Amino acid sequence: MFADVSLPLLIGLIAALIGTGMVGGVLAGLLGVGGGIVIVPVLYNILPFFGVDDAVRIHIAIGTSLATIIPTSISSARSHFKKGAIDTDLLKSWGPVIFIGVILGTIVAAYANSNLLTLVFATLALVVAANMAFRPDNIHISESLPKTPFKQLIALFIGGFSAMMGIGGGTFTVPILTLFNYPIRKAVGTAAAIGLIIAVPGTIGFLISGLDATNLPPGNIGYVNILGFLLIFPMSTLFAPLGAKIAHQINADVLKKAFAFFLFLTSARMFYSLYG
Numbered sequence: 001m002f003a004d005v006s007l008p009l010l011i012g013l014i015a016a017l018i019g020t021g022m023v024g025g026v027l028a029g030l031l032g033v034g035g036g037i038v039i040v041p042v043l044y045n046i047l048p049f050f051g052v053d054d055a056v057r058i059h060i061a062i063g064t065s066l067a068t069i070i071p072t073s074i075s076s077a078r079s080h081f082k083k084g085a086i087d088t089d090l091l092k093s094w095g096p097v098i099f100i101g102v103i104l105g106t107i108v109a110a111y112a113n114s115n116l117l118t119l120v121f122a123t124l125a126l127v128v129a130a131n132m133a134f135r136p137d138n139i140h141i142s143e144s145l146p147k148t149p150f151k152q153l154i155a156l157f158i159g160g161f162s163a164m165m166g167i168g169g170g171t172f173t174v175p176i177l178t179l180f181n182y183p184i185r186k187a188v189g190t191a192a193a194i195g196l197i198i199a200v201p202g203t204i205g206f207l208i209s210g211l212d213a214t215n216l217p218p219g220n221i222g223y224v225n226i227l228g229f230l231l232i233f234p235m236s237t238l239f240a241p242l243g244a245k246i247a248h249q250i251n252a253d254v255l256k257k258a259f260a261f262f263l264f265l266t267s268a269r270m271f272y273s274l275y276g
Helices: 007-031 038-049 056-081 088-112 114-134 150-165 171-180 184-209 226-247 252-274
Strands: none
Touching: 007 038, 007 056, 007 088, 038 056, 038 150, 038 226, 038 252, 056 114, 056 150, 056 184, 056 226, 056 252, 088 150, 088 184, 088 252, 114 150, 114 171, 114 252, 150 171, 150 184, 184 226
16 A cells, blocks of 8 residues: 555655544534544545545545544543533434434445545535534524424434544534524534444444455555554544533634635535546
């Protein structure tokens, strides 16, 4: 995998992966986004430097991202739980449905080609960016979550598309919950716990579904790249509590706008790779 890569480039890429883990960990704790919304596009763009086949690079980016979210979510969720910011009743209600959504999303991803997965990520990243950039914090459509079956359909959506994008669920969970007048800090904390429900079965699914792939680079188990996992997750785990601490101390509006701009650029880059 690394035979044709110069030492300076390899060092730069390793540094980029470590930096990605640091940023992803802070964002996981601060915004409840699980880090995957950062990790997937970074991996997607740097894997070609290692000669990774375009047909599998989005699968590898998603699978590796889900793997890194496991320790990050554990660390972030523990920090939020200590602060009483996790809604255990909502977890009991949504957890099984989210799990089913993850299984369905993983199955779809296993059979989907790279262009479809890239299109899904680019489209939903654009939606998330628009929500972060333009939606006022005090806007909500209802005073509480909808009743069954709409409440369960929301959970199914979160689980399914989070698995297909390689994200921890907070990217969808936080904005959706706040649309229904849900307290932002509890939404962030609960999203961190939901990330674990998504990441564990999602990672297993991408591990299994990629075992028969013939064009994977060395260092992969299924669609999970072990080097990327080992470089990213220590930093993301270490920095997740910092993000959780900051979330309870500052107004993150400016950071949200900056992150939205990053997502706009990410989405545009992916659309260009498909249609440019």
